Amino acid sequence: MIRKTLVAAALLVAAPAFAQTEIQWWHSMDGALGEKVNDLANKFNASQKDYKVVPVFKGTYPESMTAAIAAYRAGNAPHILQVFEVGTATMMAAKGAIVPVYKLMKDADEPFNPKAYLGPVSGYYTDPKGNMLSFPFNSSTPVFYINKDEFRKAGLDPNKPPKTWKEFLADADKLKASGQACVYTTSWPSWVHIENFSAWHNIPIGTKENGMAGLDTEFKINSPLHVRQVEMLGELAKKNMFRYAGRTNQGGAKFTSGECAMLTDSTGAQANIGRDAKFEWGVSELPYWDDVKGAPQNSIIGGASLWVMGGKTNNAYKGVAKFFSFLSRPEIQMEWHTATGYVPITTAAYELTKKSGYYAKYPGREVAIKQLMNKPPTPNSKGLRFGNFVQGRAVIEEELEAVFSGKKDAKTALDDAVRRGNEILRKFEAANK
Amino acid sequence: MEKRVVFQSKWLPYALVAPQIAITAIFFFWPAVQAGYFSFLVQDPFGQSSKFVWFQNFRDLVRDTNYLESFQTTAVFSLAVALSGIAISLLLAVMAERVVRGATIYKTLLIWPYAVAPAVAGVLWAFLFAPSLGIVAYWLDRLGVAWNYNVNGGQAMLLVVIAATWKQISYNFLFFLAGLQSIPRSLLEAAAIDGATPLRRFWTIVFPLLSPTTFFLLVINVVYAFFDTFGVIDATTEGGPASATQILVYKVYFDGVKGSDLGGSAAQSVVLMAIVIALTVVQFRFVEKKVQY
Numbered sequence: 001m002i003r004k005t006l007v008a009a010a011l012l013v014a015a016p017a018f019a020q021t022e023i024q025w026w027h028s029m030d031g032a033l034g035e036k037v038n039d040l041a042n043k044f045n046a047s048q049k050d051y052k053v054v055p056v057f058k059g060t061y062p063e064s065m066t067a068a069i070a071a072y073r074a075g076n077a078p079h080i081l082q083v084f085e086v087g088t089a090t091m092m093a094a095k096g097a098i099v100p101v102y103k104l105m106k107d108a109d110e111p112f113n114p115k116a117y118l119g120p121v122s123g124y125y126t127d128p129k130g131n132m133l134s135f136p137f138n139s140s141t142p143v144f145y146i147n148k149d150e151f152r153k154a155g156l157d158p159n160k161p162p163k164t165w166k167e168f169l170a171d172a173d174k175l176k177a178s179g180q181a182c183v184y185t186t187s188w189p190s191w192v193h194i195e196n197f198s199a200w201h202n203i204p205i206g207t208k209e210n211g212m213a214g215l216d217t218e219f220k221i222n223s224p225l226h227v228r229q230v231e232m233l234g235e236l237a238k239k240n241m242f243r244y245a246g247r248t249n250q251g252g253a254k255f256t257s258g259e260c261a262m263l264t265d266s267t268g269a270q271a272n273i274g275r276d277a278k279f280e281w282g283v284s285e286l287p288y289w290d291d292v293k294g295a296p297q298n299s300i301i302g303g304a305s306l307w308v309m310g311g312k313t314n315n316a317y318k319g320v321a322k323f324f325s326f327l328s329r330p331e332i333q334m335e336w337h338t339a340t341g342y343v344p345i346t347t348a349a350y351e352l353t354k355k356s357g358y359y360a361k362y363p364g365r366e367v368a369i370k371q372l373m374n375k376p377p378t379p380n381s382k383g384l385r386f387g388n389f390v391q392g393r394a395v396i397e398e399e400l401e402a403v404f405s406g407k408k409d410a411k412t413a414l415d416d417a418v419r420r421g422n423e424i425l426r427k428f429e430a431a432n433k
Numbered sequence: 434m435e436k437r438v439v440f441q442s443k444w445l446p447y448a449l450v451a452p453q454i455a456i457t458a459i460f461f462f463w464p465a466v467q468a469g470y471f472s473f474l475v476q477d478p479f480g481q482s483s484k485f486v487w488f489q490n491f492r493d494l495v496r497d498t499n500y501l502e503s504f505q506t507t508a509v510f511s512l513a514v515a516l517s518g519i520a521i522s523l524l525l526a527v528m529a530e531r532v533v534r535g536a537t538i539y540k541t542l543l544i545w546p547y548a549v550a551p552a553v554a555g556v557l558w559a560f561l562f563a564p565s566l567g568i569v570a571y572w573l574d575r576l577g578v579a580w581n582y583n584v585n586g587g588q589a590m591l592l593v594v595i596a597a598t599w600k601q602i603s604y605n606f607l608f609f610l611a612g613l614q615s616i617p618r619s620l621l622e623a624a625a626i627d628g629a630t631p632l633r634r635f636w637t638i639v640f641p642l643l644s645p646t647t648f649f650l651l652v653i654n655v656v657y658a659f660f661d662t663f664g665v666i667d668a669t670t671e672g673g674p675a676s677a678t679q680i681l682v683y684k685v686y687f688d689g690v691k692g693s694d695l696g697g698s699a700a701q702s703v704v705l706m707a708i709v710i711a712l713t714v715v716q717f718r719f720v721e722k723k724v725q726y
C-alpha cells in the first residue's frame with residue numbers, strides 16, 4: 001500500500017515534467033540583460049504549465065548565429081534564435097530553415113496583429129508583401145549625447161544641443177576653443193553615419209528599397225550627401241577633434257570618461273552612461289543637414305529579433321507562439337523597455353509607459369522613440385536588407401577608417417565601399433537564387 | 434651479418450600505425466579535402482542550396498584587391514614577428530648564460546609567458562595600449578605621441594607584432610638556451626685566450642654553431658605567425674583599422690565564420706594550404722642544405 005502511494009506520488013511529481021514541452025531559446029544577452037532574459041522566461045514558465053522556455057546564452061550575436069547555423073546543419077537547431085539586425089537578410093533567404101512569425105501565429109491560432117507593433121520596428125522585419133517574418137525583441141536606435149558641463153564651460157547653452165550638423169560644427173569649434181581636446185566620438189560608425197544618416201535624410205542606402213524589395217540591390221552610399229558627411233568626419237579627425245574609438249560600442253567609454261564632449265551611440269548606452277558618467281549629460285535627436293529637403297525623416301533600428309527555426313513539432317510551435325504573445329503584452333514590454341533602454345515594440349506598451357510618468361522622469365528614454373516615429377517611414381527609411389551584411393558593414397567600416405586615418409579621401413573611400421559592397425551582394429544573390 | 438628487427442607478421446605493422454593514420458586522416462586529410470570541395474561551391478549558410486561553380490571563388494579572390502593586400506600584411510607581420518622574436522630571445526638566452534646568481538629564477542620567469550593563451554596575451558596588451566584607458570597609451574599621450582591604434586594602421590600593426598612576439602619569446606628562448614649549452618666550452622675558451630672579444634666570439638663561434646637552432650626556430654616562428662596569432666589579432670584589432678592587420682588566417686575566419694561565406698573562405702584556406710606546402714618544401718629542400726648541422 002505504502003509502495004503504491006509512493007509510486008503514485010512519484011508519478012504525480014513526474015507527470016508535469018513529461019507533459020511539458022521544452023523550448024530552446026538561444027540568445028546573446030549577457031550581464032544584466034541576460035538576467036532580464038531569464039526573468040522573462042521564468043515569468044512565462046510560471047504563467048502556464050504546458051511549455052518551458054529555456055534561454056541559453058550562446059555568445060555574441062555573430063557567435064550565436066554561427067552556432068545556430070552549425071546546429072541546423074547537424075539537425076539540432078534551437079526553436080528560437082536571437083539574430084542581430086544585420087543578419088536579417090541571411091535568415092530571410094534561408095526559406096526552409098525558418099518559420100515566418102506570421103505563419104507561426106496563424107498555424108497556432110494565436111491572436112496576432114502586426115499593426116500593433118511600432119511601424120519602424122516591425123517594418124524592419126517584414127517582407128515586401130507585408131508579412132512579419134521575425135519577432136522584434138530588442139530594438140534600439142542611435143541618439144546624440146552631450147556633456148552638459150563641458151557645454152557650460154565653453155559658454156554654450158547646455159539645454160540647446162546642436163540640432164543640425166552646422167550647429168554641431170559651430171559648437172565643436174567653441175568646445176575646442178575652451179580647451180576640450182576631443183570634441184566628438186562615435187560608436188557603430190556605419191550604423192550611425194551611413195545607415196541611419198541615410199534614413200534620417202531620406203536618401204537611399206541601396207537600390208530596391210534598401211534591398212528590401214529584392215536581392216538584386218546595389219549600394220548607393222557614395223552620393224554627394226554621404227561624401228559631405230564622411231568628409232566632415234575626416235576633417236575633424238585630421239584636427240584630432242573627432243577621435244575614432246572602434247567599430248562597436250567603444251565610443252561610449254570615451255564619452256563617459258569625459259575625454260570627448262559629444263557622442264553618437266545607441267539609446268541603449270544610457271544605462272552605462274547613467275551609471276559611470278561623473279558629469280551632467282543630455283540626450284537629443286541626431287543632427288541633420290538642414291539644406292536637405294524633408295530632413296529629418298526618421299531613424300532606423302538596430303538590435304535583434306527572434307527567429308523561429310524550422311523542423312520542430314507543431315506542439316512546440318504552439319508554445320513558441322504563446323511565448324511571443326506573452327512577450328507582446330504591454331506590461332511585459334514596458335518592463336523590458338524601462339529596465340534595458342531598448343525601445344518598446346508595441347504602441348500599447350509605449351502609451352502605457354507614457355501614462356506611467358516614466359518619460360517625465362527620464363526624458364532621454366523617449367528621444368529614441370520620437371526619433372523613430374518622427375515621420376511615417378519611406379522606402380529609404382523603413383530599414384535595410386543586404387545579404388551578407390556582416391561582411392558588407394565591415395567593408396564600409398574599413399573604408400570609413402581609411403578616411404579617418406587620412407589614407408583616402410571621402411569620395412574615393414565611399415566609391416570603393418560601393419564597389420566592394422556590391423561584389424558581396426552579387427555573391428549573396430548567386431548563392432540564394 | 435645484418436642485424437635488423439623485422440616484423441614477421443604482415444598485418445602487425447599496419448595495425449601499429451593505424452591509430453596515427455586514422456587520426457591524421459580524420460583530423461587533417463578529411464577537413465582538407467572538405468575545404469577543397471567547398472572551395473568550388475557557392476552555398477547559402479544553412480547549406481540548403483549549393484551550386485558547383487568551378488574556379489569562380491578563386492577568380493573572385495584574385496580580383497579582390499583587399500585579399501592581395503592581405504598577402505602583403507601577412508608577409509610584413511610574419512617577418513616582423515619571426516625576426517624580432519628570434520633576435521630578442523637570442524639576446525636573452527646569451528645573457529642568461531652569463532648570469533651566475535639566481536640563474537634558475539631568471540630562466541623560469543622568462544619561460545612563463547609561454548603558458549599564456551594567445552587570446553589572453555592579446556587582451557593583456559590591448560589593455561596596456563588601449564587608447565584613453567591603457568597605461569602605456571597614457572604615457573605616450575604625455576610624451577606627445579597621439580596613440581590610437583583604432584585609426585593608425587601602423588600602430589595597430591606594431592601592437593599585434595609586440596603581442597605576438599612576446600608570446601613566442603619564451604619558446605625561442607628555451608631552444609636557444611639548450612643550443613648554447615651544447616656549444617663546446619673549449620672552443621670559446623680557446624678563442625678567449627687568443628684575445629677574441631665576447632662580441633667577436635659570439636659572431637664567429639656561437640652564432641654559426643647555433644644556426645640549426647635558428648633555422649628551426651625561423652620555420653616554427655613563421656608558421657606560428659601565419660596560423661597561431663589569430664587569437665592575438667581577434668582580441669586586439671580584429672583585423673582593423675581599414676584591414677591594416679588583416680592577415681590571411683584572420684580573413685579566412687572572418688569571411689567564413691562571421692561573414693558566412695563558406696565558398697570564399699574555403700578557397701582562401703586552399704590558397705593558404707598551398708602556401709604552407711610550398712614554404713615547407715622550399716625551406717627543407719633548399720635552405721636546409723645550406724645550414725650546417
